[in-house]
Amino acid sequence: MGLQDGQLSARQSRELSAFGQQDMFFQLSALKATRMQRLKHVFESNPPRRLLLGPRIANLDPVIEGWQVEGLPEGFFEASDPVQLNERCHHLGDAVVVVNNNDLGRTVSQPMLCDFYARCERTLFIGWDWDNHHWLDRSTVLAAHTDLYAPGHQENLYLLTRYNASTIGPVYCASVQWSRQILCGRVPMLLEQERSDAPLGMHIPYSQFSYRSRVVSTLSQQFPQVGFSAPSFHSRTEDQRLLEWASHKAHWIVPVLNDVPIRIF
Numbered sequence: 001m002g003l004q005d006g007q008l009s010a011r012q013s014r015e016l017s018a019f020g021q022q023d024m025f026f027q028l029s030a031l032k033a034t035r036m037q038r039l040k041h042v043f044e045s046n047p048p049r050r051l052l053l054g055p056r057i058a059n060l061d062p063v064i065e066g067w068q069v070e071g072l073p074e075g076f077f078e079a080s081d082p083v084q085l086n087e088r089c090h091h092l093g094d095a096v097v098v099v100n101n102n103d104l105g106r107t108v109s110q111p112m113l114c115d116f117y118a119r120c121e122r123t124l125f126i127g128w129d130w131d132n133h134h135w136l137d138r139s140t141v142l143a144a145h146t147d148l149y150a151p152g153h154q155e156n157l158y159l160l161t162r163y164n165a166s167t168i169g170p171v172y173c174a175s176v177q178w179s180r181q182i183l184c185g186r187v188p189m190l191l192e193q194e195r196s197d198a199p200l201g202m203h204i205p206y207s208q209f210s211y212r213s214r215v216v217s218t219l220s221q222q223f224p225q226v227g228f229s230a231p232s233f234h235s236r237t238e239d240q241r242l243l244e245w246a247s248h249k250a251h252w253i254v255p256v257l258n259d260v261p262i263r264i265f
Contacts, residue, residue, distance in 0.1 A: 058073075061181075
């Protein structure tokens with residue numbers, strides 16, 4: 001019952017350590033330090049009071065005293081017309097912008113986000129990465145093209161701090177399925193809803209995580225409402241999804257890797 005490659009872990013550790021010693025990372029760190037000094041000079045005379053949230057996390061709608069909070073619309077970073085690009089860069093000026101890795105992966109073209117980062121010299125970019133435990137092709141791009149990098153999990157931090165030494169956290173994920181307004185308006189329903197004793201635990205299947213799939217399949221033999229969800233879940237209305245989640249006293253969550261899943265929040 002041996003592992004296929006018992007030396008893989010040690011070999012990967014050595015290779016990763018060597019990868020992080022490249023001079024390119026020193027140069028990147030120096031460029032970021034120069035940019036940060038420039039931002040400090042800008043904000044010393046004009047402290048930011050605007051917080052702009054990327055499209056993926058615009059639903060969070062935080063309340064911060066003395067700050068104007070704005071959610072950026074879908075496609076904001078996909079400006080291709082030079083006039084539109086300049087207008088949007090101007091809009092980001094003298095502000096703090098939080099970009100989520102899902103913005104990068106789903107709605108933002110990588111070269112365009114990189115272009116905004118390079119152009120917006122009066123903007124502090126924060127990258128909030130919800131999938132740094134496994135989506136490293138996106139994570140490294142996000143870390144390299146933000147001023148502060150906030151991973152959602154405690155994985156791959158050595159590698160990611162090579163791309164951005166100004167790493168904070170981990171800052172755990174947050175559910176963005178429902179806005180603050182919708183949840184506040186549904187409090188009576190949440191308080192009065194009958195709840196089943198049986199756990200709910202429908203998971204999106206991922207072929208690359210066979211260990212997780214086996215755990216879910218084993219649980220489903222004892223708990224019928226723990227299993228794999230259909231793609232139609234995300235096409236349901238917000239009320240339909242909330243009602244399903246509120247109809248159970250407990251949720252069984254099987255993480256993808258060593259992570260804290262979004263549904264906990």
